Amino acid sequence: MMEILNKIFFRSNNLKDINAEFLELKRKTGVEQIFNAIENYSEKGEIRYVGGCVRKILQKQKVNDIDLATNLIPEEVIEVLKKNKIKYYETGLKHGTVTALINNYKFEITSLRKDVKTDGRHADVVFTNDWKEDASRRDFSINSIYSDLRGNLFDPFNGKKDLENGIVNFIGNPEKRIREDYLRILRYIRFFLNYSKLKHDENVIKIIKMNLDGFSKISSDRLLDEFKKLLISDGFLNLANDEFCYEIINLIFPQFKNISFIKSLNKYAKEKIKNVDFIFLISLMIIDGSDNVEYFIYKFNISKKDKKRILFLNDYFKNKNSKIFNTKDLWKVLYFNGKESLTDLINFQIFKSKKIDKKLLNLLDFFKDKEAPLMPLRAITLMTKYKIPEGKDLGLKLKKIENKWVDNNFKISEKEVQKLINN
Secondary structure, eight states: OHHHHHHHHHEEOOOHHHHHHHHHHHHHHOTHHHHHHHHTTOTTOOEEEETHHHHHHHTTOOOOOEEEEESSOHHHHHHHHHHTTOEEEEEEGGGTEEEEEETTEEEEEEEOEEEEEEOBSOEEEEEOSOHHHHHHTSSBGGGOOEEOTTSOEEOTTOHHHHHHHTOOOBSSOHHHHHHHBTTHHHHHHHHHHHHOOSOOOHHHHHHHHHTGGGGGGSOHHHHHHHHHHHHTSTTGGGGGGOHHHHHHHHHHOTTOTTGGGGGSOOHHHHHHGGGSOHHHHHHHHHOSSSTHHHHHHHHSOOOHHHHHHHHHHHHHHHHSOTTOOOHHHHHHHHHHHOHHHHHHHHHHHHHHOSSOOHHHHHHHHHHTTOOOOOOSOOHHHHHHHSOOOSSHHHHHHHHHHHHHHHHTTSOOOHHHHHHHHHO
16 A cells, blocks of 8 residues: 555656656667566566666766666566576675666666665665655665656655755755765765755755764775766866865865866866766876875775876876977887877876967877887797897897887888897
8 A cells, every 4th residue: 555655646757858768768778678577577566767867867968877776675686587588697685786787788776675774884774665765765865766667757855856956955864864874975075066056055064074084984995986976977077166075075085186187177178078087087186296196006996907007197207307298209108008008198288288288189189090010020030030049138139129119210220120139
């Protein structure tokens, strides 16, 4: 009976164009297979879109992740997926999440739940079949909006209205919600910068400042992952004009010593910031000529590939006059370090420049379709043509030839090769 009442009193019809967006999501992703599978499992089986994908459709934004909620428990979800031959993997059964895969799309399916214990980092949960109870444990009203396949909404905390009015409302007591998971402070900042049309509530400001020490409980991985969501969001540049959010980010991430770069971006950088990736933006914030980069890498767990990218830029600007850029040196960077490092290097200068530097833009355009030169001689050539035996001397001579070839704009004559071999 409660489920029926919930459906009657909390479900509302969406606008026509929004309904069309949900239908397009169904057509494009194949998510209908999951809806049909769960709804046909039993008479009680229900499933809905929830969270970010609903919020973004209502705001006419691009949907990147598709989260689903169901009143089936995780074991039943797995049974359904197996029965319908839908690929899946167990993302976090303890917290009720299974990830399904269809047509290269990932769908996180989470069972309705309620928190029974929280400690500021994670929650112990039990599963429920009450949709409003599941909504009650969520952080903000704009994240507690559910939708069926056709775009009919279940919105118990008026999240759609708050979204339209630009209000970022905690569900329930803000301090209680923050103390359940301190990452909600970062989430508040992200949603405020992306959706708010109002000033910060003074009480929320006070509560956030009083609870900043809670971040000592949060792992560096979760911290960086949450910041990434802000960094790649449409509202990131709004951070430059919001004194409170800017202050809090600086307090949480003292390693981002150069985050002020967002306050002086040139027009080109503002237009292109969505085209550069997370690691490049991190580089802009942490490279300052000190040992700050090493400290960031020590504190935050990033991949070897990402470390290499950051350290290359850091070493380059530590050891060279970064204002001197010429084509010859950049060809060397392309050869020794690859296209990504070269692009990072030029973009770094473009984004750090207060004015648009046409020379840098021309260099970026010049190298966009260039490939690294290929060394014309190999060890086997020296061994067969010049009769140099395998060993240390072979490697030394090959390195001398390579250095000469690089310094001579990737050209070398037979005479020069012979001279280097004989020396």
